[in-house]
Amino acid sequence: SINEKKSILKTPLKQAAASHSVLTELQPDCQPLATPTKPKESFPVDPWTPTSNLKMLISAASPEIRSREQRRELSNNPSEVLQAKHCLQEHLSGDEYEKSQPSRKEKSLGLLCHKFLARYPDYPSTAENNYICLDEVAEELNVERRRIYDIVNVLESLHMVSRLAKNRYAWHGRHNLSKTLQALKKVGEENKYTQQIQMIKKREHEHEFDFDGEKNEEMARSFGSSEHSEMSFVELPGMEFRAASVNSRKDKSLRVMSQKFVMLFLVSTPQIVSLEVAAKILIGEDQLEDLDKSKFKTKIRRLYDIANVLSSLELIKKVHVTEERGRKPAFKWTGPEVLPNIQEFTPSKEQCSKNLFPLKGKQNFTRHPSLIKLVKSIENDRRKIQSAPTSPVKISASTDQNLSAFPSEMAQVPAIAKHQLEGQSNFISSLVVLKPEAPCPAAGSQPQQALPQPPALCPPSHGSVSPVILPQTHSGVSYAIYLHPSQAHTVTTYSPSFMLQPLPRASVTGIKSISAKVINKITTEEGDNQTATDEPTKSLTTKERPTIKSETPSQRCLKRSQALQENNLPKRYRIWDKGVLSFLFQTFFPSGYLIPLAQCTHGNKAGFSDEEKAGICSLQHTTYSSPIAGVIPMTASELKAVNIPAFHITPLNIMLSPTSIAAAPVLSTSSLNSSNNSSAPNPSSSVLNFTLQHVGLIPAGVQVPANPVLQHVPISSQPENSSHSSENVNLQEKVRKNILQLLDRGGLTGKCSAVIPLQQPCVPKEPQVPQTATENFFRTPGGPNTVPSLSANSDGTNRISPGTLYIPQRKLEVSED
């Protein structure tokens, strides 16, 4: 009977051949073959049907496939298939029959998942019939139902489907994906996965992790000691399991495992996870005692299953990492980037106080109630600004059909921003940055082109630049923030990063494409070598980044905010440390500059409080390393080896971690060069101006005050242009206001990757002449993301050539198959 069953499940020859070709075409690298979201464009006559996508894919593959598909359709009836099979068996010899069977690859879970996904749209509308009957699917795809469960379980872990009843699922597509990923990231962080990964890596390096008894027990104990011995399925509100039968079932391991696997990517920097590490972590969590080889193998098997589905979803991609111990299979996250702790921005009072300072222990700060009010007030102001009639290009993506004149996707950008602002509770909670390498079906059929400037966008004027001064932090360090004028405009309306969230429901198709384009630059800078080199022309420069002109309604709101600010200003910033500042600014002002002004504090050696010194001391032994294997660790002492200019400018478009930036002011003072310095010197006016000119923030000839801090707020600009001066005052004020407001929103965001960019803009030692200093921030000899001039010292540490940008990078080689 087993044989009989087998023969039923075997695929007939004609389909086998077809699926082989489809396999070649459906490899993850072939992105245009992802689920088409606009079948109308390609097949205007055919309405969308559950199988149209698949049909299209197959038809697109080759004429041969088309004809095979036609034949296949003729015998799509299972009984016919069975008949054909018997017939085949009768007429072919054993060998021939074997050869006629689909190869193992053709039956892979990944391919099956592709076929499965091809049946449903990425973003289904509620009007469509989105039910999945497992029996039907299994039958139509000619597979055992068991395999469908594998797929569905993983999809369920991402809330792309949910179980309605026996044999019945609902298809949600990617509507919930961003929220799910955010939730998973949060849980991953809470479960200290980063630390676990690091621990495993450490043990691996020490050759302590093996499969013999004692060491494993020790390992298990250490896992047990962490706070998360048990983790259950992460659900989304409104997405709970509806069927009681499923709820009661405890073993949802594939689902849970899939979620955990995804979490590992989301908390890792870079987002590459080796199967081995993942398996060890997953084993460590639920089976503390017997970490035997078979358990390990089983976990690996399951991870392959999950990885195949995630690959089909184009969330991950298989790579190999080469380390000292050889080549290892691993997977790289290629899905949407999930910003950290986004949901904690929800402006609820409780959330604010609860989440603002997630640090445990000593560092628990509380927020003054007035600040909470302020947050709400500013939120309201923002909303008003966004919905004001003068807001730029107010377009309803779903209704306005007159926009065909200019790219609909571009037209939707302001709508996205508006949409997300209106969605208060989801304001940032669904903010997701799509990676440029993510599939872009809507744009796939068209040649890539530069992003056009929509009418509403205002090219940045190169007016004078005056810093916005942040009052002293609790540590006593003030900062001057220099923003590019374009950024200042942007700040008054919305941050570019705000527009990057996918629009749910109707207008997603266009958005997806534009989002990918818009953030191309950002993610390129972030360090994807491949993207940076493969698609240089697609990148937007800072200037090209869409900005929206500030409008009068914002000025109306200014007074109110200003009054609030003045009431709260003195106290507010005591609770903010440099890490928070840096993170906020790099997030919201990607090409601004945060300059610590150490000279403005008194009675303190290098301008830093004891707290900071303590923090710095503790950094001496801190290793900045990525959770994955082979990362070059960088200690604070190594940082000191870097030749630091008298003061440094931190380019904000590189991720800064609170801990890493905490060291920056110290390093930035000349006290490094002369440890006996009793006070840090002020950056001289000429140096400051040279620098600002050098980085393109001010035109040649324009001067900015040498010591802007002393001016405090509001700052009057240099009267270089009378027609601009009042604008400048307003602009500064707006920028300042928005900075303050951003500060109010942050405080919970300090969990980004540890990268310390250092730059010596004034005295380049190498005769390399960059086009602009801003570009130079990201230019390293081997490309934007390579480790510059690293040389090993006798003590095994690495040193960095002075004057070059240091971006910690994996030492391990990552090869993509």
Place this chain on the structure above:
DNA sequence: TACTCCCGCCACCGC
């Protein structure tokens, strides 16, 4: 040989 992962047995669960 090591890596991948298909395949289907069989236990569990709710009805």
Place this chain on the structure above:
DNA sequence: GCGGTGGCGGGAGTA
């Protein structure tokens, strides 16, 4: 008892 569900690991296919 039955059918749905899914954990699990043998072992075949592939690199």
